[in-house]
Amino acid sequence: MVLEIKKPRPLWEIIFSTHHTDIGLLYIITSISFLMMGGALALAIRAELFLPGQQIIPDPNTFHRFFTVHGTTMLFLWAIPFASGVGNYLIPILVRYKDMAWPKLNAVAFWMIPPAAAMVWIGFADMGWTAYPPYSTLRAPGPSAELWIFGLKILGLSSVLGAINFIVTMLKCKHPDLPIMKMSLFAWSILAISFMILVAIPTFAAALIMMYTDRLGVTGFFNPAMGGDPIAYQHLFWFTFHPEVYIFLLPAVGMLYEMIPKFSRKPIFSYQSGVIAFLLLSTIGFASWAHHMLATGMSFTEKTVFMVGTLAAVPASAMHVFNWIATMWGGRIKFATPMLFGIGGIMLFFASGAGGVVNTALPLDFITHDSYWVVGHFHLILMGTVSLTFTGFIYYLFPLITGRMYNEKLGKIHFVAAFIGVIVVFMTQHVLGLMGMPRRYFDYIPLPEWIAMNQIATTGAWLVGLSYLLMLYNLLKSSAKGVAAKMNDPFSIGEQYYDYRRRQPHH
Amino acid sequence: MAGHAMYEWVYIAAVVGILIWVGASSWDVERIIEEVPAEAETIKVIGQQWFWSFEHADGTKEINELHVEQNKPYRFEITSMDVNHNFNVPDAVILMDAVPGRINTLWNLFSETGEFLIQCREYCGFSHYNMKAKLFVEPAVTPVAAEPTSTPITTPNATVVPTQQEEQQQEESAIQPSGNATSPAAGGGGGGVTLTILEGSSIQGSPDYDPDALTVKKGDKINVDNVDTMPHTVTNGESGSDPNSGKLFDTSIINGGASAEIDTSTVDAGTHPYYCMVHPYMTGSLTVE
Numbered sequence: 001m002v003l004e005i006k007k008p009r010p011l012w013e014i015i016f017s018t019h020h021t022d023i024g025l026l027y028i029i030t031s032i033s034f035l036m037m038g039g040a041l042a043l044a045i046r047a048e049l050f051l052p053g054q055q056i057i058p059d060p061n062t063f064h065r066f067f068t069v070h071g072t073t074m075l076f077l078w079a080i081p082f083a084s085g086v087g088n089y090l091i092p093i094l095v096r097y098k099d100m101a102w103p104k105l106n107a108v109a110f111w112m113i114p115p116a117a118a119m120v121w122i123g124f125a126d127m128g129w130t131a132y133p134p135y136s137t138l139r140a141p142g143p144s145a146e147l148w149i150f151g152l153k154i155l156g157l158s159s160v161l162g163a164i165n166f167i168v169t170m171l172k173c174k175h176p177d178l179p180i181m182k183m184s185l186f187a188w189s190i191l192a193i194s195f196m197i198l199v200a201i202p203t204f205a206a207a208l209i210m211m212y213t214d215r216l217g218v219t220g221f222f223n224p225a226m227g228g229d230p231i232a233y234q235h236l237f238w239f240t241f242h243p244e245v246y247i248f249l250l251p252a253v254g255m256l257y258e259m260i261p262k263f264s265r266k267p268i269f270s271y272q273s274g275v276i277a278f279l280l281l282s283t284i285g286f287a288s289w290a291h292h293m294l295a296t297g298m299s300f301t302e303k304t305v306f307m308v309g310t311l312a313a314v315p316a317s318a319m320h321v322f323n324w325i326a327t328m329w330g331g332r333i334k335f336a337t338p339m340l341f342g343i344g345g346i347m348l349f350f351a352s353g354a355g356g357v358v359n360t361a362l363p364l365d366f367i368t369h370d371s372y373w374v375v376g377h378f379h380l381i382l383m384g385t386v387s388l389t390f391t392g393f394i395y396y397l398f399p400l401i402t403g404r405m406y407n408e409k410l411g412k413i414h415f416v417a418a419f420i421g422v423i424v425v426f427m428t429q430h431v432l433g434l435m436g437m438p439r440r441y442f443d444y445i446p447l448p449e450w451i452a453m454n455q456i457a458t459t460g461a462w463l464v465g466l467s468y469l470l471m472l473y474n475l476l477k478s479s480a481k482g483v484a485a486k487m488n489d490p491f492s493i494g495e496q497y498y499d500y501r502r503r504q505p506h507h
Numbered sequence: 508m509a510g511h512a513m514y515e516w517v518y519i520a521a522v523v524g525i526l527i528w529v530g531a532s533s534w535d536v537e538r539i540i541e542e543v544p545a546e547a548e549t550i551k552v553i554g555q556q557w558f559w560s561f562e563h564a565d566g567t568k569e570i571n572e573l574h575v576e577q578n579k580p581y582r583f584e585i586t587s588m589d590v591n592h593n594f595n596v597p598d599a600v601i602l603m604d605a606v607p608g609r610i611n612t613l614w615n616l617f618s619e620t621g622e623f624l625i626q627c628r629e630y631c632g633f634s635h636y637n638m639k640a641k642l643f644v645e646p647a648v649t650p651v652a653a654e655p656t657s658t659p660i661t662t663p664n665a666t667v668v669p670t671q672q673e674e675q676q677q678e679e680s681a682i683q684p685s686g687n688a689t690s691p692a693a694g695g696g697g698g699g700v701t702l703t704i705l706e707g708s709s710i711q712g713s714p715d716y717d718p719d720a721l722t723v724k725k726g727d728k729i730n731v732d733n734v735d736t737m738p739h740t741v742t743n744g745e746s747g748s749d750p751n752s753g754k755l756f757d758t759s760i761i762n763g764g765a766s767a768e769i770d771t772s773t774v775d776a777g778t779h780p781y782y783c784m785v786h787p788y789m790t791g792s793l794t795v796e
Contacts, residue, residue, distance in 0.1 A: 060633050128630045134607055135590040139556075139632055141712075224608025230591060231606060273515060295593065296604045297585075297611030300541055304534055311526045318522045322515055361529050362537035366602045370593055370628040436597025438628040441636040445624070 018103035020092050023110050025401060027085025030113060031078050032394070035387070036472065037121075038073035039465055041066050046425075046461040049454045052446040060442040064126040065144075067440060071129030072148070075248070076155045077117050079382065082390050083251035084109075084162050087190045089397065090258075091166060093498050094184040096175035101168040109161040116154035123147025128440060130237060133222035133230050137214040149212050156201045156208075163194035185274045189254025192282040193247045199286070200247070204240035207233055234293050242289035246281050248382060252389040253278075253320050256342050259396055260324050262495040263339035264331030269323050277323075280316035288313055291360050295369045303362055310360040317353055321346060334493050337411030341392025344419045348384030352377060355430065373433025376426040383464075384422045391418070391471065398475070399490035400498050404482035410474040417467035424460025428453050543614045547580035554585070554592030554605035556709065557634035558738065558760075558785050559625060570738060570760050571640040573625065575617055576647045582614040593629035596642055604629055617644040633711060634787055701730045702741065702769075702791075704761070709737040709786050716741075716791035725776055725795050729769040736763040740784045743774075743793070755779055756793075771795055 014022045045066050048057045057063045088106065092099055100106045123144035127136040136145060170191050174183065210221040211233065220226020222233045261268045268274065287309035294303050324346050333339065355377045358364050368374060391414075398406045432453040437444055444450055489497055550573070551562040561569045575581055585594045587605035595602045596615075603611045627638035700723050708715040723729060731741050738760045744752030755774050758767040776795045783789035 060636065064630070064632075064635075126632075132591055132630070135630070135632055139590055139710075229608060231609065270512070270515065295602055296606060297609060300537065303537065307533060308530060311530050314526055315519055315522050319515070319519060322518050326514070357526070357529055361533040363533060363540060367600055369602055370595075371597075436595075436624075436626075438593075438595065438626060440630040443636045 018099075018107045020088050020099045020103065020106065023100075023103075023106050024085045024088030024090075026110055027081050027088060027113075028394070028397075028401070030110075030117075031082035031085060032472075034073050034077035034081070034117065036468065038070050038078060039468060041070035041073070043461060043465045045070065046458040048442070049444070050458045051455075052444050052451060054443065057442070061126055063442040064128070064440070065124045068125050068128050068148075069120060072120050072152070073117075074382065075129065075244075076152065077113070077120070079248045079386055079390070080155075080159060081113055083190070083193070083248075084159075086251065086255065086390075086393060086397065087162075087166055089400070090184075090498065091169055091187055091190055092173075094187045095170055095173065096178060097169060097173040100165050101173050102165055105161055106165050109158045109165065112154050112158035112161075116151045116158065119147040119151035119154070123151065130241075131211065132237075133211060133214065133233050134224075137211055137222055142215070145215065146212070149208050149215075153205060153208050156205050159197050160201055163197040166190050166194040167198075181271075181275070184254075185257035185268065185271065185278075186251075186254035188275055188278050189250040189257070192278045193250045196243050196247050196250075196282050196285065200240045200243040203236050207236035207240075210236075231293070231296050234296060235290065238289035238292045239286075242292065243282075243285045245378075245381070246285040248386050250278065250281065252345065252386045255389050255393045255396075256320075256324055256345065259338050259342045259392065260327050262493060263336060263342070263491070264328045264333050265493060265495065266327055266331040269326035269329075273319050274323055277316040277319040280319075281313060284309070284313045284316065288360075291365075294362065294365045307360050307362055311357065314353065314357060317349070321350060321353075334491065336395075336491050336493075337406070337408060337415060338392040338396035338491075340412065340415040340419075341388050341395070344415065345385045345389035345392065348380055348388065348422065351427075352380035352384060355380065368433055370438055371433035372429045372437045372439055375439045376429030376433060379429070380422070380426045384426065388418065388422065394471075394475070398478070399485035399487070402479045402482070403485060403487065404478055405485045405490060406478040406482060407474050410470055414467045414471045414474065417470070418464050421460045421462075421464035421467060425457045425464065426460075428457045428460065432457070543582050543612070544580045544616075547582040547614050549582045549584055550575070552583050552585040552594050552605065554587040554594060554627065554631075554638075555737070556589050556632055556786070557627070557638040559594070559627075559638070559640040570762075572643065573640060574643045574645060577617055577620050577644050578647055580614055580616045582612060585611045585613070590631050591629045592627045592631050592638065595626050595628040596623055597626070598623045599642075602628065617642075620644045620646050634785075637787070699730060700727055701732060704731065704733040704735050704739050704741075704783075704789075706735050708735045708739060708783075708789055711786075711788050715783070715786075715789040719791045720794065721791065722794040722796065723771055725774070726772045729771065729793075730766060731758055731761060731769060732766045733761040733763060738762050738785055739789065741767075741769065741781050741791075742784050743779050743781045745780050745790075746782060746787050753784075756781070760785070 014025065017023070044057060045063070048055045048063060057066065088100065123146070125131075125140065125144040125148035127140045127145060127148070131140075131145075131148070170183070170187055174180070210219065213219040214222055214228075220228040222228045222230050224230065257268060257274060288306055290298065290302065290306040291310045294306070298306075355373075359368055359374070359377060368377075395406055395411055398404070432450065435449055435453070437450055437453075444454070486492070487497065489495065491497075548564045550564070553560045553562070558571050559573075560571075561573045563569075583594065583601070583603070585603050585605045586609060587607045589607060591607070592605040593602065594605050599615055599617060601613065601615050603613050605611070621644055623642040623644065625640035625642050627635055631638065700721065702721055703717045705714050705717050707713045721729070733739055740758050740760055742753045742757040743755040746752070756769045756771075756779075758769060761767045774793075774795050778792055778794045780790060780792045782791075
């Protein structure tokens with residue numbers, strides 16, 4: 001096995017292992033595969049929008065299926081599993097325990113992902129990843145919608161099991177000599193999101209069941225003709241998925257806390273403010289869900305409450321940004337690939353955060369809502385901040401996973417191309433949104449400005465796509481033929497790296 | 508370290524200050540925007556897969572076209588008949604979800620005349636991208652100074668309404684006489700052919716045009732009966748992006764239960780595909796011999 005430089009093992013031993021690094025590896029490989037698959041869908045969507053009219057996707061239904069599966073894949077099969085994978089790899093190391101609390105449960109949680117992913121991809125539903133009724137309950141064609149519902153149900157269960165395992169590992173199995181206020185901030189981020197998962201996911205799980213029985217026609221929770229209300233679904237949905245945004249974001253924040261101090265060769269500026277900001281974000285994150293629904297006809301009071309709830313989450317995010325910048329300030333920074341991705345992520349975090357403040361300011365929301373502005377905004381956070389930081393962390397963990405070094409030059413080229421590409425695509429989409437182009441459009445009015453903006457965005461998207469192909473090449477080639485890494489300090493920064501001996505499975 | 512913490516506090520205070528300013532001014536602007544003027548006239552907006560219908564305060568109905576007057580406040584009551592839509596006029600910052608079972612309201616005053624785009628901004632299925640309508644803002648018809656007899660509020664209404672009613676009458680008259688004309692023709696053996704739009708056609712995958720492939724002799728008149736509850740069209744072409752769409756024949760919107768007529772004397776011989784502009788997956792073909 002190429003991934004094991006010190007002690008090669010047959011593939012099946014890794015696949016059926018319950019050791020935390022092996023499960024972590026499976027999570028990471030699965031999530032990177034889905035990043036590539038979801039990315040391919042995104043590139044097809046962008047190619048379709050390069051010009052108005054029908055281009056490469058044969059009909060609107062197929063286009064709708066593409067953006068639905070793209071969204072579902074990127075959120076639930078890339079962002080969440082990748083964070084779980086890194087958590088699996090590092091949490092037992094960081095809390096100094098031999099493994100996760102329940103290794104078999106850990107394996108079960110991972111092995112729920114492939115069948116659920118198969119259901120999402122075989123079904124290829126067309127409801128949008130938000131699956132708003134009444135479209136999803138009355139009009140969306142089956143069985144793709146049913147497959148999507150059950151796929152998401154299984155993915156939700158998988159995250160809940162993973163979250164329970166993380167919480168118990170950190171709170172019960174932590175080494176007695178390690179006080180919780182000395183635990184790594186990455187561990188804190190996983191602890192925070194695990195609690196958020198436990199609180200948030202059951203609501204959506206309930207909504208999925210209601211959606212399913214509505215589709216069967218036996219209930220009418222979301223059907224006005226049977227006394228239900230479509231908006232009720234949106235509340236249940238966003239009660240889960242606004243906190244979910246922080247569930248995507250916080251692991252990236254934690255990874256930045258791992259990388260920034262090491263590559264800056266300085267201790268974290270303020271550990272306490274990092275912990276406080278995690279706790280603030282994970283609680284205030286529950287007070288802002290309906291800002292996704294400001295245009296559903298809410299009363300002025302409701303809108304005000306959710307605007308205030310949304311703005312209240314900003315200072316905590318700003319504390320993280322301050323902490324990173326203050327940590328880097330005056331440090332002898334080594335701009336290796338992981339650090340570059342981290343800094344890029346911080347810059348785009350600031351940009352998307354400022355865009356978020358614009359979104360929630362009530363009168364402005366009615367300009368940006370459901371337009372390409374929104375698409376640009378949430379991609380800037382999910383691609384720009386979360387995915388770029390995750391990508392940096394792939395490079396950062398590469399020596400620990402493989403015992404080899406990746407090609408630094410290709411890594412830097414990847415960063416430059418991906419960073420420029422992300423800015424070109426998503427900043428352009430902000431402008432396109434302000435020009436009034438709605439999201440989820442298969443075809444658009446051939447206005448010269450809209451065409452130009454779409455073409456710029458498509459070019460940027462293809463640049464990002466190519467840069468990720470380069471990463472794939474770099475990772476595959478280096479894991480087979482890369483130079484052996486110095487395991488105590490692979491990046492030559494004079495800081496301690498993770499203990500490679502942890503890669504030896506004990507069972 | 509105390510000095511360092513000081514920087515952080517100053518920074519957080521600045522961030523919180525900016526946020527309070529943003530929040531307070533948004534609240535204030537929104538509070539003013541939401542206050543509907545008492546004299547605003549109500550227009551009902553109904554979204555359906557995939558067209559917009561409008562009903563004015565005087566009962567005038569329009570489909571996919573909305574005529575309003577400049578500088579007059581309107582209050583929109585927005586709802587939907589099937590799935591969620593979003594009534595959006597980007598140029599006027601009108602944006603509100605159309606949700607079945609709910610009536611959402613917002614108001615606007617159009618200060619510029621012209622033709623504007625109405626689009627759907629909430630994903631609603633197959634033709635979401637094509638669910639467009641036109642907004643015509645027309646100059647207010649100022650009552651002539653010499654005739655101030657009627658009250659100033661009713662006068663603009665009285666002058667606008669006839670034009671809209673006329674339009675509708677014209678539409679109706681275009682349909683009705685032709686409908687009357689075909690029946691005798693059919694009775695007299697003049698080659699009248701009927702194309703039926705079946706009930707439930709608007710649902711994708713259901714049987715739509717009956718017969719799907721229609722063959723007529725050049726010069727025949729085709730009577731199109733819409734027995735569905737939704738409006739449909741019979742428009743030549745493969746789809747809306749076909750450059751020749753609607754050039755050979757086009758019934759334009761036929762309301763549920765109404766009928767229209769296609770005269771084939773101007774249609775070239777050959778096979779022509781046709782579709783429904785409202786539901787583009789409804790397709791059929793017409794062969795003229």
